[in-house]
Amino acid sequence: MKKYSTSLFLADIGHTNAKLWRNGKVETVSLRNFKPENIKQTFYFISVNKSYQSRFEKLKNWINLENFSNSQTTYETLGVDRKIAIHDLENGIIVDMGSAITIDIVKSQKHLGGYILLGKESLMLSFKDKIPHLNFGNSLCDEVLPNKTEDALTCGFYHPLVSLIRELESRYKVEVIFTGGDSTDMKNFFPKAIFNKNLLFHNMIKIVETNF
Amino acid sequence: MKKYSTSLFLADIGHTNAKLWRNGKVETVSLRNFKPENIKQTFYFISVNKSYQSRFEKLKNWINLENFSNSQTTYETLGVDRKIAIHDLENGIIVDMGSAITIDIVKSQKHLGGYILLGKESLMLSFKDKIPHLNFGNSLCDEVLPNKTEDALTCGFYHPLVSLIRELESRYKVEVIFTGGDSTDMKNFFPKAIFNKNLLFHNMIKIVETNF
Numbered sequence: 165m166k167k168y169s170t171s172l173f174l175a176d177i178g179h180t181n182a183k184l185w186r187n188g189k190v191e192t193v194s195l196r197n198f199k200p201e202n203i204k205q206t207f208y209f210i211s212v213n214k215s216y217q218s219r220f221e222k223l224k225n226w227i228n229l230e231n232f233s234n235s236q237t238t239y240e241t242l243g244v245d246r247k248i249a250i251h252d253l254e255n256g257i258i259v260d261m262g263s264a265i266t267i268d269i270v271k272s273q274k275h276l277g278g279y280i281l282l283g284k285e286s287l288m289l290s291f292k293d294k295i296p297h298l299n300f301g302n303s304l305c306d307e308v309l310p311n312k313t314e315d316a317l318t319c320g321f322y323h324p325l326v327s328l329i330r331e332l333e334s335r336y337k338v339e340v341i342f343t344g345g346d347s348t349d350m351k352n353f354f355p356k357a358i359f360n361k362n363l364l365f366h367n368m369i370k371i372v373e374t375n376f
Numbered sequence: 377m378k379k380y381s382t383s384l385f386l387a388d389i390g391h392t393n394a395k396l397w398r399n400g401k402v403e404t405v406s407l408r409n410f411k412p413e414n415i416k417q418t419f420y421f422i423s424v425n426k427s428y429q430s431r432f433e434k435l436k437n438w439i440n441l442e443n444f445s446n447s448q449t450t451y452e453t454l455g456v457d458r459k460i461a462i463h464d465l466e467n468g469i470i471v472d473m474g475s476a477i478t479i480d481i482v483k484s485q486k487h488l489g490g491y492i493l494l495g496k497e498s499l500m501l502s503f504k505d506k507i508p509h510l511n512f513g514n515s516l517c518d519e520v521l522p523n524k525t526e527d528a529l530t531c532g533f534y535h536p537l538v539s540l541i542r543e544l545e546s547r548y549k550v551e552v553i554f555t556g557g558d559s560t561d562m563k564n565f566f567p568k569a570i571f572n573k574n575l576l577f578h579n580m581i582k583i584v585e586t587n588f
Contacts (some may be wrong), residue, residue, distance in 0.1 A: 245473040277521030279532040309489030324536035
């Protein structure tokens with residue numbers, strides 16, 4: 165990824181937080197504290213959060229990159245974050261592990277489909293709510309069968325996901341690319357995969373470079 | 377499963393409901409309406425719900441089967457429902473799909489370990505809470521890659537689980553036995569598996585027959 169000599173400001177707005185990129189520095193801001201009206205710089209953004217739509221439409225310095233992805237898909241209502249994640253991708257399985265987990269498969273530049281799963285933190289909260297005495301383990305999960313409740317919960321999150329990704333990898337014979345906050349946890353299971361936590365920002369930069 | 381000429385009353389108490397077996401008739405009662413003190417018959421029961429413990433201890437007609445399972449395991453704090461599910465099992469993968477999903481692997485009568493995952497309904501509620509505009513599809517999921525959001529969510533629940541179970545099946549070379557309310561959904565994916573929605577009650581009957 166080349167370094168930009170000029171200033172570049174990007175934003176990726178989710179359902180809980182806005183991730184801001186300011187010349188390579190990334191900051192995560194809770195939506196409670198995110199006021200795009202107070203920002204004067206030109207920001208290129210994507211937003212999966214519909215509630216901001218009318219606010220952004222009034223702000224001339226906020227430029228929506230939603231329609232600039234060159235992804236080819238027949239998937240109805242593919243989220244803009246997923247469209248941007250597969251921008252310019254020839255072949256690959258993109259796994260974006262945030263508050264939700266999305267998996268998208270691209271072969272010969274064509275998006276073949278994908279999945280949406282619950283992220284680890286939401287899963288933990290949901291268990292906490294349902295069965296308060298069950299606790300997730302802090303340790304990462306390895307390949308062996310869990311033999312205590314904490315590991316049964318932690319690996320109950322990782323192992324089904326790992327099995328599915330490995331199955332997709334062997335079926336479509338393409339490499340796996342991980343992004344999103346929780347993705348580093350997967351290095352144990354996929355030592356040969358690509359890990360790029362700023363994949364979306366890097367693709368947004370490509371789009372800005374090409375189109376603006 | 378033989379038919380009992382004498383009356384037999386069983387209860388399987390969870391975190392949301394109590395499932396009652398009265399001579400082969402099964403009734404699910406919300407815990408709000410479940411008052412063991414008002415029941416006069418002799419009931420053999422298991423309970424994963426710790427909040428009932430002291431109440432049952434005072435009731436002589438409620439007989440706890442917790443310690444009667446012959447399962448051999450090194451798993452710390454294995455839930456009583458899982459102990460009963462693997463009672464007398466020589467080889468098999470038990471998948472119990474209720475408000476939580478448990479997976480337990482038994483080989484040569486030894487419990488090797490297992491998993492705890494979130495059940496489908498809890499997963500749907502958690503998504504609803506987090507991202508209200510996302511809806512799960514009503515249709516069952518088949519083997520193909522999802523190509524719309526509803527299917528991406530529904531298959532995002534089924535496919536990772538199916539992948540994991542198939543991986544375990546091929547690693548341990550034992551048959552898969554499904555139980556629990558949501559398990560019939562898996563018939564598509566595992567046409568050769570055993571489906572027994574009353575597995576726990578059937579094993580409780582075996583225990584009562586042998587011990588009382």
